[in-house]
Amino acid sequence: MLTATDVHVSDYPTVEAVxxxxxxxERETGGRLRLRLYHSGQLGREAEAIDMARFGAIDFARVYxxxxxxxxxLTRALCLPYAFESVAHMRRAMDGEVGRAVLDGFGGRGLVGLAIYDSGARCFYNARRPIHVPADLAGMKIRVPVSDIFIRMLRLFGANATPLSLGEVYSGMETHMIDGAENNIRSFHxxxxxxxxxxxxxxxxxxxxDVLLLSRRTxxxxxxxxxxxxRETARASVQVMRQAWxxxxxxxxxxxxxxGIDTNDVDMDAFRRAAAPLLxxxxxxxxxDALYARIRAAA
Structure with a gap:
């Protein structure tokens, strides 16, 4: 019995793909290979999922x-601010040599990179006011993933970057520990x-x-x-995920x-300028730089 983990809910596109x-x-092997899927963070946070997969405690891990x-x-190239122009741009890059290079980069540390899934356009949401320019984030405590790039990017935007796991965000906003977060609209909902x-x-x-990983031990x-x-089934699952996404x-x-959510566009050029030193x-x-250049070439 193979095992898989995801922090997202049961009907989330990445969960559906896995x-x-x-x-x-199970069908192709006549039941010889079967998968038990733990969704909704049943096995803990993504950082824990990575370690569990590396040491063989679980088999598949879908992580951001x-x-x-x-x-x-190499995954840092994927997280740089405004590296991608759109979902279509990201998919082209991930289907080509950029995606292959990133997946190949997992081989040396106990993991096998199987597939790259969508995670949508990450945007800001908060309980205080609309954000039009980086200065509007001044003084706000905004949740970010536990990633140096996101922490430093939010600081350049003027926010107080607060790294938390996804499962802590709702209570964090309810108790006013944070004012908001940044994520895709699918996760927001x-x-x-x-x-x-x-x-x-x-x-x-x-x-x-997102990335789908397999334990090297498995x-x-x-x-x-x-x-x-x-490997081939994981690759085919990308299209399953995209349709669901x-x-x-x-x-x-x-x-x-x-x-009744209040939505607004932002001054993209102002955010790009603020993020330029990090880039x-x-x-x-x-x-x-080489991966970033390939990403931009795919635009």
Missing amino acids: RWIGETL SGALNNAFP SSRHFEAARYWSQSEHSYAP WDALAPGDRELV DASEAAAREQVLAA AEYRRDPRI
Whole structure:
């Protein structure tokens, strides 16, 4: 019995894609390979999921690329501010040599990179006011993933960056420990954060994707034919995820608008200028700069 973990809820597109992997593996092997999926953070946070997969305590882990930045430097290129122009741009880059390079980069530290999933356009939401320019974030405590890039980016925008796990955000806003967060609208809806944060600002400062990982111990224990089946099924699951993502993202947007959320566009150029020093610093690393150049070429 293989195991998989995801912090998102049962009907989230990444969860549905991994569930499809399990169903396909079971069907193709006559039940010899089966998958038990733990969703909704049942096995803990993403940082814990990465460690559990590395040491063989679980088999599959779907995690956000920002959570991988410190241990796997190539993932930093995916998280740089305004690296991607759109979902279509991100998908082109991930389907090509950029995605292959990132997935290959997991090989040396106990993991196998299987697939790259969408994570949508990350934008700001909060309980205090609309955000039009970076100065509007001044004094706000904004949750970010546990990632140096996001922490430093938010500081450049003028916010008080507060790293928390996704599961702590709702209570953090309810108790006023934080004023808001940044994430995609699908997660804004599924986590019910729109009940506590009534302002959504379409900053699109990141399209950093998710990654599906497999424990290297599990990979090594599989027969060669099963390895190929797992790899090909994971690749095929990307289209399953994208179809679910596109439909559910549109539905989530409709539902948060119907709930009366105040939405606004932002001054993108002002945010790009504020983030420029961070981008320049990370591009001093030749490996990051080379991947970033390929990402931009795919625009």
